[in-house]
Amino acid sequence: MSHPPVRRALVRRLPVAAACAALSLGAAAQANPYYLQLQQSFTHDTNLFRERDGQEDSDLISTTGLEVGLDQPISRQRLRARAHVERNRFRDNDHLDNTSYGVGVRADLETVNRISGGLHYNHERNLASFDTYTGSVHLTERNMIRRQDYGARIQYGGMSLLTLEAGYVHRDQKYSADAFQNREQRSDTVQAGVRYRPSDLVGFGLAGRYTRGRIPHYTPTEGDKYKRRDLDLTATWVPTGLSTLNARVSLTSTDHDLAEARDFDGVTGAISWRYQPTGKLTLNLHLVRETNDETGFYLAEPETPDEPPQLATLQETKLIHSARLSATWAATAKIRLTGGVRHVDRNIRVTDGRGNDRTTTAELGASYAITRSILFGCNVGWVQRDTSSGAASVSYDYSSRTASCLARLTLN
Known part of the structure; x- marks a missing residue:
């Protein structure tokens, strides 16, 4: 009916x-706080092992990756997590075939009583980069590096004029190749300080840091222990809504039990400047002056809080100076151009010599978002290392060119 x-x-x-x-x-x-990302890329490298000029060995690398992530606000709290895995295959050097992976979790916590803080955990496994080697240690075998760091921070004061801050970080770095056991390192750092913010445009901080570290296999029979003390003066300045400047100047003292050539007393620090002159163009500048004990983990701070830190392999050095300038231009709603240049100056200290080298890296890339879920991109890069006179025992000249293209599918 x-x-x-x-x-x-x-x-x-x-x-x-x-x-x-x-x-x-x-x-x-x-x-939806979740996302799933699939990616396939191909990279051609004209000097895979970063050999001396005239001894280059080129190769084509295929990388197939899967990543899942979460970004979930929970009342006053926020939870971010990501996990990824990649299968890397080499056309001519299949002994380097490997599976890399990583896990990262970050929780930002806040209470109603002007108390806030956070927890974080990161674990990464990748093929160690060949361009960080010195002349005294150079391998062509597969050498996987595992990095792990976790920590906590707490802040009292909220948005008030004065805030108290404290934190703890544990870091650990290991290699699969026996020849690199003397570069393995672990450390624990505690810090505490005060931050003064007279306005939303400027802020200052004063803090003390204390680090205890260990290189377990510095020699075949002995491990090296070290202590590092830092007095940090930090500043944040937002001159306009388009520009943000962060700076740190530290009085640093490091004492090693065995690796006395790496002892250091002096000034370290970093400057980070972000400038967005238009809605389409963003510029980032990073300057770093650091000792071996810090640059083994972080050579440059991430450009945004959501990005993972840029990790660098532990160097056999006493002091490293790094400068990086990058730019991003959103040409259209779908087309994005990126470019960057980095210069690293190493003061190398190894058992059989010492010297300096300078490595310059440049990159240029473009990506096209066909839809909100599908993206294609290509990138070209150049690397050039030059050594100072008398540094032949610890470093050597080389150059390399890379070209890569990728396709990415994101579901959320």
Whole structure:
């Protein structure tokens, strides 16, 4: 038995119901905290092992990756997590085939009593970069590096004029190659300080840091222990809504039990400047002056809080100076151009010699987002290392060119 009036009423309401369902699905999509990412890339390297000029060995590397992530606000708290795995295959050097992976978790915590803080954990496994080697240690075998760091921070004061801060970080670095056991390192750092913020545009901080570290296999029979003390003066300046400057100057003292050539007393620090002159163009500048004990983990701070830190392999050095300038230009809503240049100056100290080298890296890339989920991109890069006179025993000249393209699918 049919009911025309009821049917006509239902038909009239269908557009309204469909619109409500679409709005609900759109809101659910926007609120979805999860994402899944698939990526395939191919990279050609003209000097895979970073050999001396005239001894280059080129190769083509295929990387297939999967990443899952989470970004979920929970009341006053926020939880971020990501996990990725990649299968890397080499066309001509299949002994380097490997599986790399990483896990990262970060929790930002806040209470109603002006107390905030956070917890973080990161674990990464990758093929160690060949361009960080010195002349005294150079391998062509597969050498996997594992890095792990975790820690906690706490802050009291909220948005008040003065805030108290404290934190703890544990770091650990290991290699699979026996020849690199003397570069393995672990450390624990505690810090405490005060921050003064007279306005939203400027802030200052004063803190003390204390680090105890160990290189377990510095020699075949003995491990090296070291202690590092830092007095940090930090500043943040936001001259306009387009520019942000962060700076740190530290009085640093490091004492090693065995590796006395790496002892250091002096000034270290870092400067980070972010400038966005237009809605499409963003510039980032990073300057770093650090000792071996810190640059073994972080050579440059991430450009945004959501980015993982840029990790560097532990160097056999006493002091490293690094400068990096990068730019991003959103040419259109779908096309993005990127470019950057980095210069690293190493003061090398090894058992059989000492010297200096300078490595310059430049990159240029472009990406095209076909849809919100599908992206294609290509990148070219150049690397050039030059050594100072008398440094032949610890370093050597080389150059390399790379070209890569990728396809990425993101679902959320």
